[in-house]
Amino acid sequence: MQLPTISGRLSLFILLVWGTLATQLGGQTRYADLSLSSLFSSGWSSAGAENLLVLQGGAHDPNKRGFTVQNVELSLMGAVDPFLRGEAHLIFQIDAEGESIFELEEAFLTTQTLAYGLQVKAGTYFTEFGRLNPQHPHSWSYVDQPVINTRLLGGDGLRGPGVRVAWLSPLPWYAELFLGIQNANGETAVSFLNSPEEDQFLGRPLVDRELGSVADLLRSARWLNSFNLGEATTVNLGASALWGPNATGEGGKTNIYGGDIYLKWQPLANDQGWPFVAVQGELMHRNYLAAAHNSELFIGVEENLTDFGWYAQLQWGFKRGWVSGVRYESAAGSGKDGIDPLRDQRTRVAGNLTYYPSEFSKVRLQLNLDSARFLDRGNAWGFWVQYEFLLGQHAGHKF
Amino acid sequence: MKVFKVRALLMGIAILLAAGPAAGKKLQIVTTTSDLKAIAEAVGGAYVSVNSISSGRQDPHFIAAKPSYMLRLRKADLFIRIGLELERGWERLILEGSRNRSILLGSKGHLDASAGVRRLEVPTGVVDRSMGDVHPLGNPHYWLDPYNARIIAGTIAQRLGELDPEHEDEYVQLAASFSRQVDTAMFGSALQEGEDAERLWQRQHDGNLGPGFEGQSGTGEARGWQAQMAPFRGVKVVTYHRSWTYFLDRFGLVSAGELEAKPGISPSPGHLKNLIETMQAQQVPIIIVASFKGDKAPNLVASKTGATVVKVPYSVGGNEQASDYIAMMDQLVTRISTALTRSSL
Numbered sequence: 245m246q247l248p249t250i251s252g253r254l255s256l257f258i259l260l261v262w263g264t265l266a267t268q269l270g271g272q273t274r275y276a277d278l279s280l281s282s283l284f285s286s287g288w289s290s291a292g293a294e295n296l297l298v299l300q301g302g303a304h305d306p307n308k309r310g311f312t313v314q315n316v317e318l319s320l321m322g323a324v325d326p327f328l329r330g331e332a333h334l335i336f337q338i339d340a341e342g343e344s345i346f347e348l349e350e351a352f353l354t355t356q357t358l359a360y361g362l363q364v365k366a367g368t369y370f371t372e373f374g375r376l377n378p379q380h381p382h383s384w385s386y387v388d389q390p391v392i393n394t395r396l397l398g399g400d401g402l403r404g405p406g407v408r409v410a411w412l413s414p415l416p417w418y419a420e421l422f423l424g425i426q427n428a429n430g431e432t433a434v435s436f437l438n439s440p441e442e443d444q445f446l447g448r449p450l451v452d453r454e455l456g457s458v459a460d461l462l463r464s465a466r467w468l469n470s471f472n473l474g475e476a477t478t479v480n481l482g483a484s485a486l487w488g489p490n491a492t493g494e495g496g497k498t499n500i501y502g503g504d505i506y507l508k509w510q511p512l513a514n515d516q517g518w519p520f521v522a523v524q525g526e527l528m529h530r531n532y533l534a535a536a537h538n539s540e541l542f543i544g545v546e547e548n549l550t551d552f553g554w555y556a557q558l559q560w561g562f563k564r565g566w567v568s569g570v571r572y573e574s575a576a577g578s579g580k581d582g583i584d585p586l587r588d589q590r591t592r593v594a595g596n597l598t599y600y601p602s603e604f605s606k607v608r609l610q611l612n613l614d615s616a617r618f619l620d621r622g623n624a625w626g627f628w629v630q631y632e633f634l635l636g637q638h639a640g641h642k643f
Numbered sequence: 644m645k646v647f648k649v650r651a652l653l654m655g656i657a658i659l660l661a662a663g664p665a666a667g668k669k670l671q672i673v674t675t676t677s678d679l680k681a682i683a684e685a686v687g688g689a690y691v692s693v694n695s696i697s698s699g700r701q702d703p704h705f706i707a708a709k710p711s712y713m714l715r716l717r718k719a720d721l722f723i724r725i726g727l728e729l730e731r732g733w734e735r736l737i738l739e740g741s742r743n744r745s746i747l748l749g750s751k752g753h754l755d756a757s758a759g760v761r762r763l764e765v766p767t768g769v770v771d772r773s774m775g776d777v778h779p780l781g782n783p784h785y786w787l788d789p790y791n792a793r794i795i796a797g798t799i800a801q802r803l804g805e806l807d808p809e810h811e812d813e814y815v816q817l818a819a820s821f822s823r824q825v826d827t828a829m830f831g832s833a834l835q836e837g838e839d840a841e842r843l844w845q846r847q848h849d850g851n852l853g854p855g856f857e858g859q860s861g862t863g864e865a866r867g868w869q870a871q872m873a874p875f876r877g878v879k880v881v882t883y884h885r886s887w888t889y890f891l892d893r894f895g896l897v898s899a900g901e902l903e904a905k906p907g908i909s910p911s912p913g914h915l916k917n918l919i920e921t922m923q924a925q926q927v928p929i930i931i932v933a934s935f936k937g938d939k940a941p942n943l944v945a946s947k948t949g950a951t952v953v954k955v956p957y958s959v960g961g962n963e964q965a966s967d968y969i970a971m972m973d974q975l976v977t978r979i980s981t982a983l984t985r986s987s988l
Contacts (some may be wrong), residue, residue, distance in 0.1 A: 326749060329739075349860050356745040361717075412717070412742045418710035470710035475698070510707065513700045513935040516907070517707075564909055564937065602771060602908060640732045643709050 276322035279636035281382040283314040287628035289612075291619060297340060298585045299614050299624060303399035304381040305388035306338075307627045313322045313338040314630070315381045317349065321639060328353045333380065336545060349380075350403065361412035365424075368405040372422045372466045373484040374526045375504040377401050383641055385524070385559050385567075385598075387610045387630040391575045391590055392553030395499055396530045398434035402486075404462070418470035428462040428488040434464055435498045435530060439491040446549055446577075447584055448534045449542045450491035462488035470643070478643065479507040493535030495546065502528040508643075520561040527554035551577040585618040604634040670807055673719040673746075675730050676703050677960040678786045679756055679795070679967040681884025683723060685821040686799045690810050694719075696737070699960025702935050703729055704776075704907075708736035716741035719752070721806060723799065726757035729783035754802045757783070760791040763888050787957060788889035789868070789972055790844045793822040828969050830856070831867025850876055850895055868976040869894070875983045879925050881918065883910075883932040883941060883948070886937040886957060887976055890975065898926045902940045922948045928986035931979065933957050953982045 285306035289296050293308065300307040304314045314337070321331040332351040339345055352367030370378040376389065377397050393401070406426025407493045413419045429437035437460075439450040453460070467485040473479060486500040503526070504509045510520040532549040553575030561567045577587030596610035608630040650687075657961050669692040674680045677699035684693050696712050697703050703725065716737060718720065724730050738747060746752040762781035770779045785791045800818035804811035826840035829847075834840060846852050847869050856870065876895035880887075883902045891898055900921060904914035921927075927950055932941045934956040941952045953979045956962050958971065965971035 323748075356739065358742070359744070361742040363739075363742060388892075412713070412740070418714055420710075443985060472709070472711050478707075478711070480710070508707070512698055512704070514705065515935060515937045516702065516705050602772075602775075638732075640708055640736045642736060643707055 253411060264586040274322065276320045277637035277639065278317045278637060279634060280317070281319070281380070281632065281634045282316045283381055283629040283630065283632045284311065285314055285387055285628050286311045287625060287626060289626035291614070293340075295619060295624070296459075296626075298618070299616070299626070300388055300395040300538035301391075301399050301586075302389040303401075305399075306392075306626075306630070308340040312340070314387075316381065317380060319636075319639070322358075324353060327347065327355065327357050328457070329356055341565060347400075361414065363410045363412075364407065365410070366407040368403065369408075370401055370403040371424065371426060371462070371464050371472055371486070372408065372410075373397065373399075373464060373482070373486055373500070374502045374528065375482065375506055375524060376526065382632065382634070385522075385557060385569055386571060386594055386596060387628045388485070388571050388594075388609060388612070390526070390553075390555040390571075391592060392526070392555060392573065395551060395553065395575055395586060396435055396528050398432055398438075400432045400433075403432045404428075404430055406462070418468075420468045422464070422466040422468070424464045425458065426462045426464070428460065431460060433488075435486075435490065435500060435532065436488040437491050445491065446532060446534070446587060448492045448544065449537060449539070451493050453489060453491060453494070454609050460489050462486060476511050477507065477509045480643065481505055490532060490534070492533075493537055495533070496535035497533050498530065500528060500530045502526060506643075515564050518561045518564040520559075522559045522561075523557070524559075525556035528552070549587070551575070565600050567600070568596070569598070570595050578618065586617065588617050590614070590616040606630075606632045662900050670720045670803065671718055672721045672723065673716050674723045676725055676786070677958050678792075678968060678971070679723050679725065679799075680880040681794060681959040681971075682795050682821065683799050685824075686796050686814055686818045686970070687803055688813065688817050690807060690813070691803070695960075697958070698957035699956060699965065700935060700962075701931070703958070704732065706730075706733045707967065708733040708740070710740065713740035713742075716743055716746060719743060719746050721752050721754060722746040722800065723754045723756055725783055725786070726755035727762070727780040727783035727785070728778050737747070751802075751805060754799065756795045756798055757781075757785065758798055760785045760794050761788065763892060764885070775903070776907030782885060782888050784886040784957070785889050787887065787975075788893045789825050790848075790893065791889065792968055792972075824969060827867075827947045828972065829868050831870055833867065848893065848895075868972065871976050872896075875980065878983060879927045880920060881927050881930045881944070883930070883936045886933055887931050894976075899925055900928070902932075902944065915940060915944060917988045919944055919947045922950060926988045929953050929979065929982045931955070934961055938970045949988055951982045951986055952976055955979070 254316055286351050287306055288309050291299050297307050306312040306314060307350060316336040324330045330353050333349040335347045335349045337345040341423045343371045348368065348593055350369045352369040355364045358364065372378050402424040406424055408422055408424025411421045413421060431438055431440060437453060439452055443450050464486050466482060468480060470478060470480045482504040484502045488498055490496040490498045503631040506524045508520060508522045530551040534547045534549060536546045537544045555573035557569060557571035559569040560566050574591045576589040581588050592612060592614045594610055594612045596608055600606045610628045612626040613623065646909065669690060670687065672683050672687065672691050672693045674683055674693060674695045676697045677695045680693045680695035683691065687693065694715055696876060697706060724734060765781035766777060766779060770777045796818040800814040804815040827834055829845060830840065872894040877897060879897045879899040880891065885906050900918050902910045904911055905925050930941050930945060930950050930952050932952055932954045934954055945952045955975055956965050959965050959968055964974050
């Protein structure tokens with residue numbers, strides 16, 4: 245008898261867990277809220293297969309002509325006991341080559357009963373950097389993630405095992421401070437200690453580094469503020485920072501700084517959330533201090549590589565169930581243009597239209613126009629149709 | 644000597660902990676809806692300070708979990724919700740975000756006002772989303788039956804008494820006085836002084852109030868809500884969403900359908916076409932619409948059927964007139980009974 249593959253066995257396991265938990269959900273007892281969000285897309289791009297993988301570099305971006313299984317995510321969440329809540333997100337994907345992928349995206353506990361406005365999160369989770377990074381693909385306003393997120397925080401988003409403390413300050417406005425430490429290694433920490441098989445990042449060879457002190461972990465900080473501008477408008481302003489080692493060698497380190505804004509207008513007397521206007525923007529800057537390297541493979545002095553990028557988007561919910569949007573983004577790195585498609589000057593304009601038949605499903609059309617030196621003729625267009633269904637208990641979205 | 648000191652210290656701490664809210668300090672209450680706020684204010688009197696998340700102009704199902712709401716909850720002693728999953732989309736986010744451990748689900752500072760109310764439309768079979776947004780614990784718009792408002796007042800009084808035992812008796816009295824106000828508003832001058840209204844509510848619901856309540860004299864408020872609505876018992880009406888079930892049930896109005904084909908799903912042209920035919924055949928005189936709903940579908944149906952659209956807030960604070968619970972119900976009864984009287988259908 246042939247044993248199923250690892251991902252096959254995991255799926256079987258999850259189906260069993262799902263079945264067991266689902267049968268326990270009778271009456272008013274709720275041990276765990278279960279949900280399955282399934283996000284698919286199909287479309288076409290004028291860029292060839294190889295370039296398309298660079299253009300749509302996010303792990304959940306539609307990245308091939310034809311159909312993409314972007315993200316099938318099983319989420320479990322609930323009260324662990326009177327003191328803790330638990331949450332886990334397991335994702336399945338079928339990549340551009342048709343290979344099945346299983347990932348433990350997040351699994352963490354949060355404390356519920358600490359005093360002084362404190363909360364601790366521990367486990368493995370998305371780093372609270374900026375607005376988009378901690379969001380799951382299901383709640384994105386576009387079919388793909390911004391270029392600058394892919395470049396600096398990675399295709400999967402920045403996440404990993406660690407612990408963070410959040411403090412809701414006693415200030416008269418909403419001001420929350422997040423401080424955390426996480427492992428700096430692994431494929432979901434690309435600007436840091438990630439040393440993939442290719443052993444290269446930003447043109448520099450990568451080496452494995454030992455953990456020497458706390459300074460070799462990824463440290464993060466975020467300050468989030470929120471203000472109401474009248475009864476219909478709320479604005480969130482955030483500033484985030486990351487510090488950690490990188491894999492170029494002894495002395496190699498990275499820091500990333502970012503600012504974000506989210507402004508939403510929605511009259512109090514709205515019809516299931518409509519109409520609304522939401523403006524969102526983030527900018528990020530990375531200093532990548534590459535250590536000096538001297539081997540047969542590569543000889544290079546210590547060098548500081550800087551990258552910068554931003555996006556700004558506007559969503560207009562003009563009629564119940566309907567949202568239209570436009571996004572502009574730009575990203576560029578220091579040094580000569582035209583050398584590294586992952587650092588060259590790039591811009592992208594996207595427009596989209598989304599229809600939500602209910603809270604639990606959506607259909608989205610999106611048109612992308614990309615400009616970058618590495619593309620034939622310097623630009624490419626893409627047209628994507630995204631569709632989603634959601635089963636189970638849908639957790640509310642953070643503002 | 645040392646033992647004594649430790650004991651004294653422990654006793655001191657125990658006294659501080661047991662004292663609850665310091666003398667003169669009001670209990671801080673945050674409610675999810677303005678209706679609960681109005682009732683909590685009536686029951687808590689001078690001993691409480693109440694804040695509501697929803698202003699009354701919003702649809703309480705769909706409230707954005709704004710960070711400012713978390714701040715409102717930060718210092719609350721008591722959180723009161725409608726329950727039956729009405730606030731499911733946003734309640735946990737703001738409770739957890741407030742970092743106030745004394746109001747979390749399961750604690751004394753968390754009160755579900757649905758405990759003890761008369762629930763309607765509790766599904767008996769399996770519920771799934773092909774039926775739209777069906778609440779598995781029952782229809783959550785129960786505050787629109789004034790009888791339930793009396794029950795809510797009692798539930799709140801009991802919890803306030805537990806949190807602030809010093810004023811327990813006052814809370815019970817204030818709840819009784821609120822209930823009496825509701826009784827008087829309902830039965831008007833026909834309610835005898837000192838008469839227990841409890842049995843009247845059941846008889847009114849069943850449509851056999853008996854002599855003394857028929858052809859009642861007087862006008863306006865003196866007649867009471869029941870007398871204003873009594874002539875329309877059995878009349879068919881259409882509503883936008885199933886938010887009016889309790890109101891209809893209390894006054895004996897009959898639903899001929901909703902503009903939404905299924906709860907929470909936008910009215911579709913096909914469904915509206917069928918509904919228009921039904922309304923024409925049954926001569927449905929009015930369409931009741933909560934004030935935050937869109938005008939397009941109700942106006943379209945009204946123009947085809949000759950029915951009158953009654954667009955009215957279903958919560959305290961929904962407009963200037965709806966300043967407290969009694970005033971809000973007054974407005975509902977007056978607007979709906981007037982529209983029914985004037986309708987040519």
